[in-house]
Amino acid sequence: MHPDANSPSHRIARVAAHLNPSRAQMEEGTGSGLRPAACRAKGGAPGFKVAVLGAAGGIGQSLSLLMKMNPLVSVLHLYDVVNTPGVTADVSHMDTSAVVRGFLGPQQLEAALTGMDLVIIPAGLPRKPGMTRDDLFNKNAGIVRALCEGVAKSCPNAIVNLISNPVNSTVPIAAEVFKRAGTYSPKRLLGVTTLDVARANTFVAEVLGVDPREVNVPVVGGHAGITILPLLSQVSPPCSFTPDEISYLTTRIQNGGTEVVEAKAGAGSATLSMAFAAAKFADACLRGMRGDAGVVECSYVASEVTELPFFATKVRLGRGGAEEIFPLGPLNDFERAGLEKAKKELSESIQKGVSFMNK
Numbered sequence: 001m002h003p004d005a006n007s008p009s010h011r012i013a014r015v016a017a018h019l020n021p022s023r024a025q026m027e028e029g030t031g032s033g034l035r036p037a038a039c040r041a042k043g044g045a046p047g048f049k050v051a052v053l054g055a056a057g058g059i060g061q062s063l064s065l066l067m068k069m070n071p072l073v074s075v076l077h078l079y080d081v082v083n084t085p086g087v088t089a090d091v092s093h094m095d096t097s098a099v100v101r102g103f104l105g106p107q108q109l110e111a112a113l114t115g116m117d118l119v120i121i122p123a124g125l126p127r128k129p130g131m132t133r134d135d136l137f138n139k140n141a142g143i144v145r146a147l148c149e150g151v152a153k154s155c156p157n158a159i160v161n162l163i164s165n166p167v168n169s170t171v172p173i174a175a176e177v178f179k180r181a182g183t184y185s186p187k188r189l190l191g192v193t194t195l196d197v198a199r200a201n202t203f204v205a206e207v208l209g210v211d212p213r214e215v216n217v218p219v220v221g222g223h224a225g226i227t228i229l230p231l232l233s234q235v236s237p238p239c240s241f242t243p244d245e246i247s248y249l250t251t252r253i254q255n256g257g258t259e260v261v262e263a264k265a266g267a268g269s270a271t272l273s274m275a276f277a278a279a280k281f282a283d284a285c286l287r288g289m290r291g292d293a294g295v296v297e298c299s300y301v302a303s304e305v306t307e308l309p310f311f312a313t314k315v316r317l318g319r320g321g322a323e324e325i326f327p328l329g330p331l332n333d334f335e336r337a338g339l340e341k342a343k344k345e346l347s348e349s350i351q352k353g354v355s356f357m358n359k
């Protein structure tokens, strides 16, 4: 090191270079929060390395903020095809310990993913009023395939939290990508259905007149319309509902996404509640990866609970991802009928994802 390298003027120059990475540096991957080796502000407490793919989007920005607040995260990589320099500069000013780095465009995907422990994927188009989640398939299938190919290449052992819709089909697509790359571990691929549980907890708590934080509703099946199956007979703490309440709650939980899409009237779908749900699920994954006992969340995973290859139920999260998949438990007649309808639609969505990869 030059004898003056630690002089006040040199230190200021170093920090300034870090704070204002030029767009050219960002495009070369030399800026974007990559800290100069001699910079004192190393951050980086022990913890996990997490990447958000689609970090400049409606979900991605709030999710990046929430992951920067998570003390289990030591390094946070923000990747998108647009606007990551701004989001990265912004989030990096939060005085929490995670070191934030931004990555822009496919030529930086490899750098964004190398060394990551957990990859969260909210990249892709959201719905507009009148669309189903399946209407997003044509655009989002290719995005998910390309990003998962990047995961297989650069961080094959990372746990993946997949948010991009239609989740019922994008998770099977991701599984096929990993199988082809020879990196597939069913335990490490988790479709995020936490927002269905958050909505179910909220709406049930409203009906019961209690704090939603005290309520836990298992939601099984998948993540679209009738495939979203709240098990109101298994609510914790135990409670009972009238037939009208069951009908109202089931419909509202299944249509929660559409309720937001219509209220936003063309400006997108759930982003804030989704970022909250994704951050909650990612935190549960990180606690499991750390070795905490008894971390259980609902998730859409490879499963033998039904005859379908993928299904959402409660799973126990551990060091390797979904370590244990819990059975459905006792269902009442209403839930059994709902399950049969859900399975029919789910089966088609799974097949659609697999066929996309076999084209």
Ligand SMILES: NC(=O)C1=CN([C@@H]2O[C@H](COP(=O)(O)OP(=O)(O)OC[C@H]3O[C@@H](n4cnc5c(N)ncnc54)[C@H](O)[C@@H]3O)[C@@H](O)[C@H]2O)C=CC1
Residues within 6 Å of the ligand: 053, 054, 055, 056, 057, 058, 059, 060, 079, 080, 081, 082, 122, 123, 124, 125, 126, 127, 136, 140, 143, 146, 147, 162, 163, 164, 165, 166, 167, 192, 193, 194, 195, 196, 223, 268, 269, 270, 271, 274
């Ligand atoms: N699983 C769930 O419960 C939920 C899933 N979603 C889904 O999440 C996805 C994202 O939603 P929003 O954030 O509202 O959309 P958005 O349009 O606000 O953001 C999407 C971001 O993805 C980026 N992107 C597009 N192609 C990309 C690529 N190849 N690589 C990296 N980034 C790319 C875009 O540039 C954009 O910044 C949608 O598919 C939506 O349907 C939304 C809510 C709930």
Ligand SMILES: O=C([O-])CC(=O)C(=O)O
Residues within 6 Å of the ligand: 126, 127, 133, 165, 195, 256, 257, 258, 260, 261, 269, 270, 274
């Ligand atoms: O409804 C949508 O399109 C977004 C979504 O998956 C949800 O909010 O549950």
